[in-house]
Each structure stands twice: as structure tokens, then as C-alpha cells.
Amino acid sequence: MTHARMGMMSNTLNTPTHRFDAIVIGGGHNGLISAAYLGRAGFKVAVLEARDSLGGPCGTYEFMPGYRTAFTNSPGSFEPRFIQELDLPKFGLQFVRTDPTVVHPFPSRCFLGWRDRDKIAEQLNAYAAGEADRYFGLLSSLEELGRHLGTSLFQASPDPVAIARNLPKDQESLFHRVFFGSLRHLLDEELESEEAKALLGMVSLNATLAPPSAPGTAIGLMLRPLSLASSPALDADDPRRAALRGSTGLPVGGMGAIIDALAACCRSQGAVIKTSTPVTRILHRNGQSVGVVTDNGDEYQAPVIVSAMNVSRLFADLLDDDAVGTDLRRTVSAVPMRGSAFKLALALDGLPRYAGLPSGVDQQQIAGVQFRIAPSLAYIERAVADGLSGVSAREPIMWGLIPSVSSPDLAPQGHHILSVNVWHAPYELREGAWETERDVFGNRCIEILSSLMPDLHERIVGHRFIDPVEMEDELGLVQSNITHGDMLPGALFGARPHRSIHNYRTPLKGLYLSGAGTWPGGYVTGIPGFNASNAVLEDRARMRASA
Incomplete structure (x- = not known):
């Protein structure tokens, strides 16, 4: 029995049905940008998010009671045009532009990205x-x-x-x-x-x-x-x-403020946004997508479906062979998802002191700035080699921030949250399991951070370590791969996610692809969401012209 026939039968059994012009699967930043641009074009849009909150890695998350921030720390790759075109400041989005933008410690002293x-x-x-x-x-x-x-x-x-x-x-x-x-x-x-x-x-x-x-x-x-070649500088x-990330500034309220603004923008255009609503199946009939079914059996009908979820999981779990073809479905489902992300969140009773700062630089000026740990290419090489061999890096790469400096509401009064993204922590360990390795690796990271922040141990009043397996379970990041696949030439350009579907369209008419697994890839750019919505609008205009 095909999925389309299954969908037709569900209607006869009085399963609730909801009708829209477009359905967006996934309420991360790419899904919300797709919904915002489609809504702006007059589409009646539904955004269906599996988790109980929006944003995925960019959404606000409570790591410990009273200590909140996102898994991601910075919008350094977010395209400025979206902020302007969607008028996100109107929906409360504001930025603090730190100067310097980054602190990078070296054995001699810290480099400051002024x-x-x-x-x-x-x-x-x-x-x-x-x-x-x-x-x-x-x-x-x-x-x-x-x-x-x-x-x-x-x-x-x-x-x-x-x-x-x-x-x-x-x-x-x-x-x-x-x-x-x-x-x-x-x-x-x-x-x-x-x-x-x-x-x-x-x-x-x-x-x-x-x-x-x-x-x-x-x-x-x-x-x-x-990015610069694709659109001229705005000003x-x-x-x-700036080559160094962090130049966009830090959103007031943390990365979740971007998600809140995007969601408010979508709702202002009439979009329906539902959380805790996992999609389990794509419905199709005669080569055309006709809707989706959620895990509770509800059916949402629309001629346009934009998927912002991991493309490999979409093809493996939500589509059948009749929808996209046996060979393509098998190939895309098998795209490698080698991840190595680990999250460290520390509750602090005050701001730690930084070592190695140039003379004349005030500690307070640096407190709310991003920092990076990787003093040499050899250090990076060793960290990756460890991950590839199935062991957690002895000297991990780290990107960190104390977001509560620019957004005090993210922590209790007088306290702070230190948010660190750590690599490389392989999803599959060569020996042992993350249940026992989690604390070992997390404490190792704290020791390395202490070389930059000598009084860090004295400041810690709580911690949360999230290993790659837990990250997959919590965020739906397959194997904790934050970019939904490798970001190397063989998996970019016309090969992302596959040469047959690199233009945001699939063999199933009406089903479009967005998310980090499509061109130009991962990181917080918003471009895949924008491009998917453009593909929808181009096809709609073409249909009208030929009618």
C-alpha cells in the first residue's frame, strides 16, 4: 500500500486534516526563514517542529535551572540581508558588536581580533x-x-x-x-x-x-x-x-533571539507554528507531494512541502521508493554523517579572569567576547586524528563565549553561563561508551580552559556536559554532525546533497529541500532556507506562466 493510499484511508477514518499552501518540516533557522519568505509571498504556511521548542541548535535551551543559552554561540555567518529584508529588528532582534570580536590564546600572549x-x-x-x-x-x-x-x-x-x-x-x-x-x-x-x-x-x-x-x-x-561575491556589501x-567570525555581533538575548524574531515574523504573516509535532511520513499521489502525517496520525495537506530536516533521514525515514526512486533513496540515505561535537555549559558565580592579555586591555572588555582554543595547525591535526581514531581528543578544539555578559537574563543575577562548543569527540568511541567517557572528557576540557582562565575552577557552581549521542537525541543532529554532512569539496557545490537533487528540488514534485545538508552547507547562514523558498516561488511563477 503506497503512502498516498494510506493518507486517503486516514481521511475516511476521520483523522484530523489541516490544509495549507505550504508545509515546512523543521522549525530551525532555515525552516523559519523558508516560512517567512513564503508567507511574505502570500502562502498560508504551517511549520511543524518535532521538538518542544524552536530553533534546533540556535534555540534557547536551559542547560541548568536558571542558566540558559543556545548550543550555538555566534551568528557570525548569518547573512545580513535577511535581517533587513525580513525586518527582524521590528520583531525585537538587536545586536551588541563587541570590540574585539574574538580572543585566541597563544603561548606568548592572546591574539585579539579588533x-x-x-x-x-x-x-x-x-x-x-x-x-x-x-x-x-x-x-x-x-x-x-x-x-x-x-x-x-x-x-x-x-x-x-x-x-x-x-x-x-x-x-x-x-x-x-x-x-x-x-x-x-x-x-x-x-x-x-x-x-x-x-x-x-x-x-x-x-x-x-x-x-x-x-x-x-x-x-x-x-x-x-x-558570500561577498554573491551579493555586494550592504555598507x-x-x-x-572581516575574516574572523563574530564580526556580526552578539544577539541580545542570545542566539535564541534570532529564532524568536524569525518566529514572530512568520506569525505576523499568518503562519501556523506547531512544536512537539514530529512528521513521520510524506504523502504523495501520482508523483506529487500532497501532505504529511504526524506521529499522532494528524494529516496536514499542502501541494508544497519544504523539508529543513537532515536530508539523509528524510530519505531514509519519511519517503518511500515510489516517491523518489529506489536508487536515489538508498544513495542519499547513506550520505556519511561523521560528527564529533560535544557541549560544555558551566554555571559561574562570577566572571573568570583571562590570562595572557596584552597590557592595557581591561578584563571587563574581554569578558563577553568569543574565544577559541587551538594554538597551531599541529594542535588541530592531533585533535582531528584522535577523533578519526575513535577516541576523544586529548587536546580538543574549542569555541566559547560567556553570553550572559551581553545578555544578563540568561543566568541568575550576579552569575554567568560559560558556553563552549568542543571538537573532536567521535560519535562512536573505539572503546567504552559516552556514559562513562562524558565526565572524563568534560573535565579534561575544563582543565584546558583553565590555562586561559586560571581561576575558572573557583568560579564553577554547576556544569552540564552533553556528549555526541545525547546531542543527537536532543537536537536530532545525526551523529552530532552540526553541518548535516562533510563540508569538503566532494560534498559541496553541485554534489550537495546529491548531484540529482542539488537545486533544492526532488523527483517528487512539490517536495523541496532546505537545511544544512543543501548548498551552501552548514553553519548559521540561513541561505538554504532562503534558496528553498526561492525554488518554490520560481516553480509557482513558471506554472502560472504556462497556464
């Missing part, structure tokens, strides 16, 4: 004479390559082979180094200091379970140049101009 380029240059040149010119020169070269690639983050991407054919001769060498060479090789050729290499290494690689010496790992450096202070 907004003033001259201050960054002074630090780079202290690492090696002339390093600033080499550093900024590399970034300029990558921006130039981005302009010549002829691909946009806001459109389905062509295959890299097609991209390469159209490149000017003077761009071919850098193209091959970035797409097929390793990050380590590129940075060793272009830079002299280990510090400058580590700064860009953390931009290119954090969650990716591939070492800097692996081919294709330099591609992460292209996301910002591609002189466009945060995309």
Missing part, C-alpha cells in the same frame, strides 16, 4: 615580519577567486568541473590549491607564523572531521569570499568584510 585592521596587522607582524601583508594578501586573493568562480550562494551551484572550465588562466593555480590541495599546504606556502596559520585554520576547520593535511580542507576559507561596516 575591528581596527591596523591593530590586527600590528599583532600579525609581531609574529613574523611582514606577516600582515601576507595574511591580508591571501584573503584578497581568495576574494578575487570567489569573484571568478561564477557561482552564487543564492543559487543552485554548478559542479566544480564546470566552474574550473570557465576560470581565467591566472586563477587556475589558486583554484586547484584551494579545491584539491590541503589547508596546511596552502597556509604553509602563504604564511610564516604558526599563529596566523592557526587563526585561519580555525576559520576553515572546526567541526569538520578532516585534518588540515587532508586534500580539500582549504575550501572552508572560501565561504566568506563566496562599509558589512560584517562579512
Whole structure:
């Protein structure tokens, strides 16, 4: 019995049916952006979220009683145009733009990512004479390559082979180094200091379970140049101009404030948003999607379905062979989801003191700034090697923030929450289980953090460690992979999530793909949600033109 016939039978049994123009599966930031743009175009939209709260990793989460924040710490990749086009400030979204934007400790002293380029240059040149010119020169070269690639983050991407054919001769060498060479090789050729290499290494690689010496790992450096090439800078202070993440600023209220604003925007356009409503099946008839069924048997009907969930799980669990074809369903369901994310949340009775700050820098000025732990490419290499071998990293990579500095309501009065995203913690351990490894790894992370914050132990009044398995259960992140698949050339561009479905459409008419598993991939950009809604609107316009 096909799913469509099953859906028809459910109506005869008086199962509740709800009718909409479009259904969005998943209430994360991509799903909400899709819903917002479709609602703005006049669609009656339903957003169905499996969890009891919206936002996924970006939504506010209570890690301990009174201590709240999101799993993600920063909107550094969020496209500024969405804030303007959806008028999110109207719905309460505000940002605090810290200066500096990031603290990165090195054995000598901490690097501070000031907004003033001259201050960054002074630090780079202290690492090696002339390093600033080499550093900024590399970034300029990558921006130039981005302009010549002829691909946009806001459109389905062509295959890299097609991209390469159209490149000017003077761009071919850098193209091959970035797409097929390793990050380590590129940075060793272009830079002299280990510090400058580590700064860009953390931009290119954090969650990716591939070492800097692996081919294709330099591609992460292209996301910002591609964003700049895809749409012009909005103004002189466009945060995309800065290579170091965090330049967008920190949302007041934490990352969940972005989700709250998006949800309010959707509701203002008439969208129905339902949480605790897992979708279990896509209904289809004669090659056309006609609706979905939820876990309690309710049926939601719509000719358009936008899925913002993990694409591999969509194909494995919600679709049948008749919907998309046996071979495609099997292939997409098998896309690797190697994850290694671990979450550390610490309740503090006050602000910890930072070590290694340059003279004249005030502790309070640094307290609410993002920090990163990875002093060299060799450190990153070892962390990834541990994860690949099935053991938790002895020296893990960390991205952290004390969000309660800029958003005091996230912790009890006078207290703070320290939020740290940690890599690499393999989903499948070679020996043992996360039930026993969780505390061992979490405490190891605290010890490493103590080198940056010497009085951290004295400040801790509570903690929460979330291992990769628990993260999958809580957030639906398959194998704790935050990007829904590798962010390497072979899994990007026209191959994401598969060459047959790289344009946000599927063989099932009316079923569209969004989320981190589609181009341009993971991180908090919002672009997959926007692009999926554009695909819907383009197809609707085409249908009307041919009618």
C-alpha cells in the first residue's frame, strides 16, 4: 500500500486534516526563514517542529535551572540581508558588536581580533615580519577567486568541473590549491607564523572531521569570499568584510533571539507554528507531494512541502521508493554523517579572569567576547586524528563565549553561563561508551580552559556536559554532525546533497529541500532556507506562466 493510499484511508477514518499552501518540516533557522519568505509571498504556511521548542541548535535551551543559552554561540555567518529584508529588528532582534570580536590564546600572549585592521596587522607582524601583508594578501586573493568562480550562494551551484572550465588562466593555480590541495599546504606556502596559520585554520576547520593535511580542507576559507561575491556589501561596516567570525555581533538575548524574531515574523504573516509535532511520513499521489502525517496520525495537506530536516533521514525515514526512486533513496540515505561535537555549559558565580592579555586591555572588555582554543595547525591535526581514531581528543578544539555578559537574563543575577562548543569527540568511541567517557572528557576540557582562565575552577557552581549521542537525541543532529554532512569539496557545490537533487528540488514534485545538508552547507547562514523558498516561488511563477 503506497503512502498516498494510506493518507486517503486516514481521511475516511476521520483523522484530523489541516490544509495549507505550504508545509515546512523543521522549525530551525532555515525552516523559519523558508516560512517567512513564503508567507511574505502570500502562502498560508504551517511549520511543524518535532521538538518542544524552536530553533534546533540556535534555540534557547536551559542547560541548568536558571542558566540558559543556545548550543550555538555566534551568528557570525548569518547573512545580513535577511535581517533587513525580513525586518527582524521590528520583531525585537538587536545586536551588541563587541570590540574585539574574538580572543585566541597563544603561548606568548592572546591574539585579539579588533575591528581596527591596523591593530590586527600590528599583532600579525609581531609574529613574523611582514606577516600582515601576507595574511591580508591571501584573503584578497581568495576574494578575487570567489569573484571568478561564477557561482552564487543564492543559487543552485554548478559542479566544480564546470566552474574550473570557465576560470581565467591566472586563477587556475589558486583554484586547484584551494579545491584539491590541503589547508596546511596552502597556509604553509602563504604564511610564516604558526599563529596566523592557526587563526585561519580555525576559520576553515572546526567541526569538520578532516585534518588540515587532508586534500580539500582549504575550501572552508572560501565561504566568506563566496558570500561577498554573491551579493555586494550592504555598507562599509558589512560584517562579512572581516575574516574572523563574530564580526556580526552578539544577539541580545542570545542566539535564541534570532529564532524568536524569525518566529514572530512568520506569525505576523499568518503562519501556523506547531512544536512537539514530529512528521513521520510524506504523502504523495501520482508523483506529487500532497501532505504529511504526524506521529499522532494528524494529516496536514499542502501541494508544497519544504523539508529543513537532515536530508539523509528524510530519505531514509519519511519517503518511500515510489516517491523518489529506489536508487536515489538508498544513495542519499547513506550520505556519511561523521560528527564529533560535544557541549560544555558551566554555571559561574562570577566572571573568570583571562590570562595572557596584552597590557592595557581591561578584563571587563574581554569578558563577553568569543574565544577559541587551538594554538597551531599541529594542535588541530592531533585533535582531528584522535577523533578519526575513535577516541576523544586529548587536546580538543574549542569555541566559547560567556553570553550572559551581553545578555544578563540568561543566568541568575550576579552569575554567568560559560558556553563552549568542543571538537573532536567521535560519535562512536573505539572503546567504552559516552556514559562513562562524558565526565572524563568534560573535565579534561575544563582543565584546558583553565590555562586561559586560571581561576575558572573557583568560579564553577554547576556544569552540564552533553556528549555526541545525547546531542543527537536532543537536537536530532545525526551523529552530532552540526553541518548535516562533510563540508569538503566532494560534498559541496553541485554534489550537495546529491548531484540529482542539488537545486533544492526532488523527483517528487512539490517536495523541496532546505537545511544544512543543501548548498551552501552548514553553519548559521540561513541561505538554504532562503534558496528553498526561492525554488518554490520560481516553480509557482513558471506554472502560472504556462497556464
